[in-house]
Amino acid sequence: MDASSRWTRRRFLHTAALAAASMPLAGPSASAAESPPPAQGKIRVGCLSWCFHDLSPAVDPEPAIDVIGGLGFDGLEMIVTARRDLKDFWTDERIDRLRKKLGAPMLNIVSPWARELTGPTAYLPRYFEVDSPKPGEKFHIDIAPGFDWDRVWAAYVDTTRACLERAKAHGLKFSIEQHTHCLIPDAASFRGLWDAIRDPDLGYNMDAGWTMLQREYPPVAIHKVRRQLMNLHMRDIDGPMRRFVLAGEGVMDFKAVVDTLKTVGFTGFASLEQDRYPGDMKETCRTYLRMMREYIG
Secondary structure: OOOOOOOOOOOOOHHHHOOOOEEOOHHHOOOOOOOOOOOOOOEEEEEEEHHOOOOOOOOOOOOHHHHHHOOOEEEEOOOOOOOOOHHHHHHHHHHHHHHHOOOOOOOEOOOOOOOEEEEEOOHHHHHHOOOOOOOOOOOOEEEOOOOHHHHHHHHHEEEEEEEEHHHHOOOOOEEEEEEOOOOOOOOHHHHHHHHHHHOOOOOEEEEEHHHHHHOOOOOOHHHOOOOOOOEEEEEOOOOOOOOOOOOOOOOOHHHHHHHHHHHOOOOOOEEEOOOOOOHHOOOOHHHHHEEEEHHHH
C-alpha cells in the first residue's frame, strides 16, 4: 500500500458526494413515506441503494432512490462501483440534480486487504469457507514472499490519515467498514487504527452480518467502538452463520443490536444491506422497517 494518492481533488469530491454513508432523504423521494420519521435523537433507519440495483459500472441509482424513499426509510447510501464512473457517469449535472434531494455527511469505504494476500476468489473477503471440500483440499490463502505486517499496517495508517484529511477538507467525516481478511476485520482492529490516528472525524461503519460471520457478537462490538461508531450496515444471517438470508428469517438479534445502540447513545443510521435472495425485496424492506420501528420505539 502506498500512502500517497493518485486521485485528483475533483475525483475525490465526486466520490465523497456519491458514495457517502446514510444520506437523509428529502423532497420527492420521501413524499410517499409509509411511516413517520423518527423523533430527533433517535436511531434512524436507512437502506442501501444496491438493495434495488446491481453493482455493474454506470448503474443508475435514481430509480432505487425513489423506491427507498417511497418505502419510508429515513435515508440511504449510494455507491461508486467503477473508477471510470467518476468521470463518465457521475457528471456535474447528475451530481447537482441528486444534491437537491440528498446531503452526505460522510464517506465510507471497506478496509482493503494486503496486496500480498491472494485467494481463490477475486474478492478475498468472500472466501471464508470451503463448501464440500474435495479429499485433501485445504482452506488456503497465498502469502507473498517478504510479507511484512508491520510495514503494511504503517502504510495503511498513513493512507487512512491522508484520506481522512481529504474528506475533512470537503466537510465530511470518514468511516471504515470491516470485512473478512481485510486490514480491519473487526471492532478491536478498528480501535487499533483509531488509536494510531485519534481523530473524532474518523469512525467505524459496523456491518452486523460480517461481524456475526466472524463469530463476534454485534452488541459487544458496538460497546468496543461506542465512541467511534458512525454508521451500521444491518443484515440477517443463517444459523451456521455463513449466508446472509432475508431480514427477519435468520438468527440476527436485531432487538439486541438496537437496545445496545440505545445504551451507547447512537443516533446515526442502521441501514439494511440485503444480499440477493429469492423473494420480494420490497417486502423484505417493509419487514425490516417494521422490526426496527418497533425496537427503536
